[in-house]
Amino acid sequence: MLKIPVLQNGINGWENVLISASDVLKIVNTGGPRHEVHTPEAVYGLDLPWDCIEEWLLDEGFVQLDENNIVNINRVISYDDYKGTVFFGPQDDPEAKTAAVAVLHKKRLGRLLGALQQSNETATGAEGGRVNRVSMLRDRFKDIKTQAVYLASFDPVTGLPNRSSFLDRIDRLIEAQHENRMLAILVLTVDRFAEINHALGLKAGDDLLVYLAESLKGCLNGKGEAARLCGGDFAVLLPEVSRMEEATGLGKKLQQLLASSPFVIQQREIPISVSIGISFSPNDGTDAETLLRHAFIALDGAKAKGGGIVNVFHPSLSDRTLEKMHLEIELQKAFKDETLQLQYQPLIRLKDGTVFGMEALLRWNHPTKGAIPPSLFIPAAEASGLIIPIGNWVVKQACRQNRAWQNAGLPPILISVNISVYQLEHPGFVGYIKEVLAETGLAPHYLCLEIRETVASDKISLALDTIERLKGLGVSISIDDFGTGYTSLSWLKRFKVNTLKIDKSFIDDLDKGSGHSAIAAALIRLCRELNIRSLAEGVETEGQLKVLKELGCDDIQGYLFSRPLSIRDAEQLLKENKSFSA
Incomplete structure (x- = not known):
C-alpha cells in the first residue's frame, strides 16, 4: 500500500x-x-x-x-x-x-x-x-x-470533436501543410436554434444537434472533419481543397440536404436552415484561432443578409465587424451618459383630424457623426444585449412624459411604444410594465405597446400569452407593419389587438392606380370585420390621404401631418389642441 x-x-x-x-x-x-x-x-x-x-x-x-x-x-x-x-x-x-x-x-x-x-x-x-x-x-x-x-476532446451530445480538439487539429494540419496547399474552415449555425429550443424543449434541441451532426458526416463522406463548437454552432475542416468552390459547394450541398429532408420531432416537421461562413488558409490566416474568427465573421455576414446562405470571408467583412463593435461601444456609452432622446409623432383620427396619440420614437444624435439612423443602432443594441434596458427605458420615459402632459392640464392622449422581440421574450416584461404604470401614475389605457407582425407570427404561443397578460393590465396592443408577416386570421382573432398598423410599403403607391390600393383596401376591410382599428403608416401625400378616406381607414400617421417632434414641440401641439385638415 x-x-x-x-x-x-x-x-x-x-x-x-x-x-x-x-x-x-x-x-x-x-x-x-x-x-x-x-x-x-x-x-x-x-x-x-x-x-x-x-x-x-x-x-x-x-x-x-x-x-x-x-x-x-x-x-x-x-x-x-x-x-x-x-x-x-x-x-x-x-x-x-x-x-x-x-x-x-x-x-x-x-x-x-x-x-x-x-x-x-x-x-x-x-x-x-x-x-x-x-x-x-x-x-x-x-x-x-x-x-x-x-x-476533454469530444462533445457529449453529438459525439463530434469539441472546439478545443478541433482547433488543435487545425494547428497540426497547418504545421504539416505543404506550400500551395489550401485548407478550408466552414462554420455553420442552425438558424433560429434558440427558438426551436424554446418552443420544443431542450431534448428536441439535442435531437436536432444529433440530426445535424449525422447530416454533416453524411455530406463529408470521409473527406473532411466535423466538430461541434457550442450551442447550435458547428464547424467543418476540409484539410485539402484545390478551389474555393469545393468548400462553398459543400455548404450548399448541406443546405439542400436539410431543405429536402425536414427535421421530424414530436410528429412535426420542422424546416431547418443553416447559415455558413468560410475562411481559407493561408489566405485568411495561418493559425486555427484566426481562421475560426474569420469564419465566424463571414458567418455574421451571412446572418446579416437574412440567413440561410453561404458567405466567404473577405477583409472588408472584418472592417465592418470592427465598425459594428465600435458602434455598440458608443451606443453603450450614449445610454450610460443619458444622451439618447425620444421624439413624438402625432397619431391622427381621420374622421376629424384630431390628435388622439403620439408614437414615441428613439433617436441618437452622435456628438461627431450626427444623427445615427435607427436602422443602424437598433441592430447594434440587439447584438450588444442593450435592447432590453434601452427598450425598457423608452417605455418608462414615454409613460412619464405622457403623465407629465396630463398633469400640466393638456388633453389626455395615448402614448404608443415599440416593443422588441427580446422584451417580449423576457419573463419579467409584464411585471415591468405593471411597475412602470404604478411608478408614473399613468392609467393603463393611455399606453399602447406596438409589436411587429413578424415578431408576433414567429413567436405565436409566447406572444399570445404575453399579450393576454398585458391586456389584463389594461394596456392597448397594436400590431406594427401589418401585411409584411404571415399572421393567420385564426391567430389574429386570438391576439385580441386594438389596432393594426398598415405598413408604409402598402401606402407608398396608394394614389397610383386601383391595383396598388387593393391590398390596403383588403387590410382595412379585414380590420372592420374583426372590429380592430386600422392605422395607415407613412402617409405623405394628399393623394394617399384621399384614397385612405375612401377606403374607410380609421387613423393615420405620417409626414403629411407632422414629422417626429421634440418634447417641447409636441407639448405645444397639444396645447393648441389643433385639428389637422383631414
Whole structure:
C-alpha cells in the first residue's frame, strides 16, 4: 500500500512519519505547499506541492473536492447531500470525521457516494463487503477517468470533436501543410436554434444537434472533419481543397440536404436552415484561432443578409465587424451618459383630424457623426444585449412624459411604444410594465405597446400569452407593419389587438392606380370585420390621404401631418389642441 511521507512535531523536533494511504481520511491545503494529513488518530504536516499529492492519491481511491481538499472515498461511511458533508464515521457519532463538499463538485461526488452506498447495500459479509466496495469504487473511478478524457476532446451530445480538439487539429494540419496547399474552415449555425429550443424543449434541441451532426458526416463522406463548437454552432475542416468552390459547394450541398429532408420531432416537421461562413488558409490566416474568427465573421455576414446562405470571408467583412463593435461601444456609452432622446409623432383620427396619440420614437444624435439612423443602432443594441434596458427605458420615459402632459392640464392622449422581440421574450416584461404604470401614475389605457407582425407570427404561443397578460393590465396592443408577416386570421382573432398598423410599403403607391390600393383596401376591410382599428403608416401625400378616406381607414400617421417632434414641440401641439385638415 502506498506510503505518504509526512512530518510529525515530536519531542525532538520534526520527525518523518510514513503513513499508508488507506489510513488517510482527507488532506487539506493550508497555504502554499503546506498541507494537513488527517487520519483517524491524528493530524500531520506535509510539505509537498498539490500536484504531487494528486499524482499519488487519485489512483488510491481519493476524490478532489476543491482546490484545497482531497478525500479518501473508500473511508466514507455516509453523506448528507443536503448539507454537503461527508462522514468518515457514523453521522450520529460526535467524534466522526467530516469534510465539506465543494458546491461545484457536489453532483459528481454525490454520484460517487451513491455508488459507495449501493456497494454497501449489496455486499455480503464484512470482508466480502470491503472487497466488493473497493472493487466497485475503483471500477467507477476508471469509468470517470475515461469519461473525463473523452469529454476533454469530444462533445457529449453529438459525439463530434469539441472546439478545443478541433482547433488543435487545425494547428497540426497547418504545421504539416505543404506550400500551395489550401485548407478550408466552414462554420455553420442552425438558424433560429434558440427558438426551436424554446418552443420544443431542450431534448428536441439535442435531437436536432444529433440530426445535424449525422447530416454533416453524411455530406463529408470521409473527406473532411466535423466538430461541434457550442450551442447550435458547428464547424467543418476540409484539410485539402484545390478551389474555393469545393468548400462553398459543400455548404450548399448541406443546405439542400436539410431543405429536402425536414427535421421530424414530436410528429412535426420542422424546416431547418443553416447559415455558413468560410475562411481559407493561408489566405485568411495561418493559425486555427484566426481562421475560426474569420469564419465566424463571414458567418455574421451571412446572418446579416437574412440567413440561410453561404458567405466567404473577405477583409472588408472584418472592417465592418470592427465598425459594428465600435458602434455598440458608443451606443453603450450614449445610454450610460443619458444622451439618447425620444421624439413624438402625432397619431391622427381621420374622421376629424384630431390628435388622439403620439408614437414615441428613439433617436441618437452622435456628438461627431450626427444623427445615427435607427436602422443602424437598433441592430447594434440587439447584438450588444442593450435592447432590453434601452427598450425598457423608452417605455418608462414615454409613460412619464405622457403623465407629465396630463398633469400640466393638456388633453389626455395615448402614448404608443415599440416593443422588441427580446422584451417580449423576457419573463419579467409584464411585471415591468405593471411597475412602470404604478411608478408614473399613468392609467393603463393611455399606453399602447406596438409589436411587429413578424415578431408576433414567429413567436405565436409566447406572444399570445404575453399579450393576454398585458391586456389584463389594461394596456392597448397594436400590431406594427401589418401585411409584411404571415399572421393567420385564426391567430389574429386570438391576439385580441386594438389596432393594426398598415405598413408604409402598402401606402407608398396608394394614389397610383386601383391595383396598388387593393391590398390596403383588403387590410382595412379585414380590420372592420374583426372590429380592430386600422392605422395607415407613412402617409405623405394628399393623394394617399384621399384614397385612405375612401377606403374607410380609421387613423393615420405620417409626414403629411407632422414629422417626429421634440418634447417641447409636441407639448405645444397639444396645447393648441389643433385639428389637422383631414
